[in-house]
Amino acid sequence: MTVEDIKNKIAKPVTTFRAGGFRPTHTIEESWLGKVYAFHEDEELPTDKHGDLMLPLAQFYLPNLPYVHPNIKKTKLITVFISQALPEQLEPMGDRWMIREYEDLDGITIKNIDHPDSFLKPFPLQVDFQEQDFPLWDGGGLSIDMESEILKLEDEGIIDDYFDISEHVYDHKIGGYPSFCQSGIGDAEGFGEGFQFVFQISSDEKVNLNVVDSGSLMFAKNSETKQWSLYYDFY
Numbered sequence: 271m272t273v274e275d276i277k278n279k280i281a282k283p284v285t286t287f288r289a290g291g292f293r294p295t296h297t298i299e300e301s302w303l304g305k306v307y308a309f310h311e312d313e314e315l316p317t318d319k320h321g322d323l324m325l326p327l328a329q330f331y332l333p334n335l336p337y338v339h340p341n342i343k344k345t346k347l348i349t350v351f352i353s354q355a356l357p358e359q360l361e362p363m364g365d366r367w368m369i370r371e372y373e374d375l376d377g378i379t380i381k382n383i384d385h386p387d388s389f390l391k392p393f394p395l396q397v398d399f400q401e402q403d404f405p406l407w408d409g410g411g412l413s414i415d416m417e418s419e420i421l422k423l424e425d426e427g428i429i430d431d432y433f434d435i436s437e438h439v440y441d442h443k444i445g446g447y448p449s450f451c452q453s454g455i456g457d458a459e460g461f462g463e464g465f466q467f468v469f470q471i472s473s474d475e476k477v478n479l480n481v482v483d484s485g486s487l488m489f490a491k492n493s494e495t496k497q498w499s500l501y502y503d504f505y
Contacts, residue, residue: 271419273428273435280416281402284439284446285337289393289476298347298380302329303442303477305392306349309381310372316351319365324351325388327487328471330444336399339445339468341491347372350471350489354387356482359501360462369489369498391478395442403446404436409454411447411467440486444469448488452503461490461499 289303298308306315306326315323328350332338342348349370357366372378405411412420423429440449447457448467454460457467472486473479481487485504491497 271422273423276416276419276423277402277404277435280412280436281404282446283337284400284403285335285444286398286400286439287395287442288398289395289442289474291396292394294394296380298375298378299331299334300329301331301335301395301397303327303393303395303471303474303479304388304390305329306351307380307382308347308349308378309383310370311377311379313370314381315383315385316368318353320353322353323385323387324353324366324368325385325390326383327352327390330469332444335397335444337445339466339491341466341468341493342371342444344373345371346375347378348469352487354389356502357500359503360499363498363500367500371496389478391476393477400439400446402437403439403443405447405457406438406450406454407432408450409456409460410438410450411454411457440472442470442472442474448501449486450488450503451485451505455501457490461488461501462492464492464494465490465497465499466493 306329330348351368353366420432467490470486470488473481473484482504485502487502490499
């Protein structure tokens with residue numbers, strides 16, 4: 271297997287996001303970090319298991335994005351909420367984190383609902399597209415067979431190491447591969463049987479978001495059950 275064969279097999283497209291840098295319009299077509307203003311008519315900020323308001327973490331409007339993961343191809347809007355005290359890794363959704371997913375925007379309205387104690391700084395998101403995101407080497411999503419093919423290229427002196435042929439996107443993103451800080455759990459079954467990595471929200475100084483110590487929140491979805499899973503790690 272050649273270098274190009276390997277790159278073509280493992281590379282995945284990705285939509286990336288960067289906070290700020292333009293004047294927002296506050297329309298439904300914008301994506302945000304640190305703010306959610308798109309709600310169904312009967313919805314408010316969710317509460318956690320202690321009855322405290324969850325933080326509005328992110329809002330993603332999907333129809334105008336250059337790439338959307340297949341597991342959310344029918345989705346038009348996603349909003350994300352999380353407790354101030356992070357949930358446990360792989361903790362089921364509901365008690366301390368929540369994703370609201372909308373396939374239909376009927377009944378969605380803009381509400382100016384602020385969390386009174388949120389430490390997050392709201393910013394609209396600039397959107398970009400990258401054709402190729404590659405998995406991290408240690409548990410980042412490479413199969414055992416593909417690792418063997420890459421090691422063959424190293425043994426033959428065609429490449430020095432995997433980093434010669436790969437580049438990983440660490441940004442906020444939809445698609446691609448998760449940005450593990452420690453040994454990873456892959457991009458599929460590690461999140462739970464039938465789950466696939468879909469998007470991540472990374473630590474961001476501008477937004478005042480620090481996932482413990484420069485980590486990322488990584489979200490996966492089960493295409494059959496439609497359930498979501500959350501994993502994170504940090505340095």
